[in-house]
Amino acid sequence: MKFVRIREKPSGQKWFIFHLGKQEVECLEAALGFYPLLEIVYQPLSRGGSVGRDKQELLDDITRDRRTVRKKEILEFLSNPKTIRWDAPGTYRLALTMEQTDWLLSVLNEIRVGCWSYLGCPELNKLNEREMDDEQCRERAIMDLCGYFEMGFLEAFKLA
């Protein structure tokens, strides 16, 4: 994936333009298809127990609702023919507003954290030493893919 440029429309809205190869498009679509991976009660609202149970339940409800909305948004994102367009032989063009890029970053990160959680929250530098079954290898691959795309989107924000 390559960040190509920022395009500013007359309205002032900025668009990030990326070029992706065919396999990258397939990988991005495949990774997004795994959403959501993270369990609802992944982390508490408080570690010290300084908030009531009702507040934790509220957070869980909000998380559940957010995931439902995001899943729907992902399906819309992937089914929109304008999202990723064929640009030239072997090249696809991904055009995202800053808001869409922010959204995609957080979605990819949630998938990435979900894979990591599934793997038992390991130190990443020790992952290569572990023996993994097929399922764990798949989670590891999705995790790395999400990280790859996240780095690409973060690069665009740095240059914006």
Added chain:
Amino acid sequence: MSDSAESKGKPEQKGKPQSQSSSDWGYQVVCWNDSINIMDYSTYVLRVVFNWPKDRAEAHMLQIHNVGKSVLVRDVFEKAEYYVHRLQGYGLHATMEKDE
């Protein structure tokens, strides 16, 4: 962790009315270290959620990475809860703790 991060890591001081004591703010928003979130990503999220300049967000990110946690802000319950919801929505490991 660096002292610079600590000195910069007090956004709650800004705009704090002088008539209120620290106990009125009640809650700390704490971000904890994990090995999964990319450092640049964490910095990006802190900038978005708190509208901080890059150096301030980076200082907190480094404090999280090096010390294991960083107190991002001190605020009233509702605001602290709001920040934690947003940070967790981005996948950061954030909690709110009573400010002792």
